[in-house]
Amino acid sequence: MSETSKIKSLLELGKIKIAMPIAVSCFTGYLLQSTNFSLDMAAVIFGILLIVAGASAINHIQEHKKDALMNRTMFRPIPSGKLSVNEAFVWSILFLIVGCGLLIWGGNMLSFYIALFSILWYNLLYTPLKQISAFAVVPGALSGAFPPIIGYVAAGGDVFAPPILALAFFFFIGQIPHFWLLLLLYGEDYKRGGFKVLTDVFSIKQIHFITLIWMLATIMVALLLPMFDVISSQFAIWTLLILSLWIIVSSFPILKNYDRLSVRKLFLQLNLYFLLIMIMISIDKLYL
DSSP: OOHHHHHHHHHHHTTHHHHHHHHHHHHHHHHHHOOOOOHHHHHHHHHHHHHHHHHHHHHHHHHHHHHTTOTTTTTSTTTTTSSOHHHHHHHHHHHHHHHHHHHHHHSOHHHHHHHHHHHHIIIIIIHHHTTTOTTTHHHHGGGGTHHHHHHHHHTTOOTTOHHHHHHHHHHHHHHHHHHHHHHHHHHHHHHHTTOOOGGGTSOHHHHHHHHHHHHHHHHHHHHTGGGGTSOOSHHHHHHHHHHHHHHHHHHGGGGTOOSHHHHHHHHHHHHHHHHHHHHHHHHHHHHO
16 A cells, blocks of 8 residues: 555544544634643644544444445445554554643643543444434534533633533534434435434434424524623624524525435535634634
8 A cells, every 4th residue: 555545544544524623623612711822732732633533543443344334434444455453453542642642741631531531432432322322413412512622621721611611512512413414314324334323213304304403403502602702702793693594594495305415515504604603713712
């Protein structure tokens, strides 16, 4: 295997496309407490990136047999033979050791303990639970709430401070419609892999309706962020209102459109909504 192919396989093993926005959410949490750009901040953000990569690599190992059964995942590094299970394990440990080391160096021990708990939650609770319950996404959504808390605590913040709890709750709620939109796109694939899916419990029409409810809940939580001083400037508040109105208008078509194109469009819009809110929070804390 060429060096380029090896790097590509390692990036896929670490789910870099997922790890990067998670690192951005950690950065957003960090900015809530401190806007001081430093090597410590860089170490925390890069540390979280590697920790997520390590947890993702372990997830690849845990699910490689199921991945081989699904069209969406059959070309991942382990089922495709690009990496062996042993290689993936070595890289996952390396990612985690370096990532945790950077987090301790740039942050503090409490941020490390929360990161360690999030790894255990994701790999030892959520991953096995997906094979047992169609509602595993609800406890699994906590995985999306940990990174901003880690960033905030690493910067010296109180883990129980209202601003970070509000931001973490926003990420927690938003993970649920995010996953259910994925389910609408790849539900049959998940069933082939042996995972429990909502289509075993609800009809497609019902899932579309439930997803809409969770989308609206996500928006309502976002609109509460100014009350907890996550954002404070008039510009940021008005931007939040405009973005929220846009995503509300974008959400309702799933009640009448059951095609993959409409679902994929809403999935991308939800991801963009999260990204824009993180950018807006960063601008609010840095410049406004």
